[in-house]
C-alpha cells in the first residue's frame with residue numbers, strides 16, 4: 262500500500278482505493294475493476310432464491326449482457342409467481358371440507374378399522 266495524493270483535493274489516500282474517501286474523486290492510479298465477471302455459486306443461489314435482491318448485484322457489476330437478461334427474466338418470473346400467490350391468499354378458493362383430511366383423522370380411521378380383536 263502506497264500513500265498518494267488525490268488529484269482533486271490533495272487529500273492523502275491509499276493507491277489501492279478506487280475513489281478518494283474525502284471528495285469521491287476517482288483514483289486515476291487504480292485501474293477500474295475487470296469488466297468481465299463470472300457469476301459465483303453464492304450469487305447464483307442468491308439469484309435463484311432471492312432474485313429481488315441479488316439481481317441488482319448483477320446489474321451493477323460488469324456481468325455479461327446475456328447473464329443480466331436471464332437474471333432479469335428470472336426476476337420477472339418470480340414477481341409474476343408472487344403476484345399469483347398473493348391473489349390466491351387474498352382470494353382463496355373454497356375447498357370442500359370432505360377433501361381435507363388431516364393426519365390425525367387418517368390415523369383415527371386406521372385405528373378404528375384395525376383394532377378389532
Ligand SMILES: [Zn+2]
Pocket residue numbers: 267268269270271272281282283284285286
Ligand atoms: Zn479527493
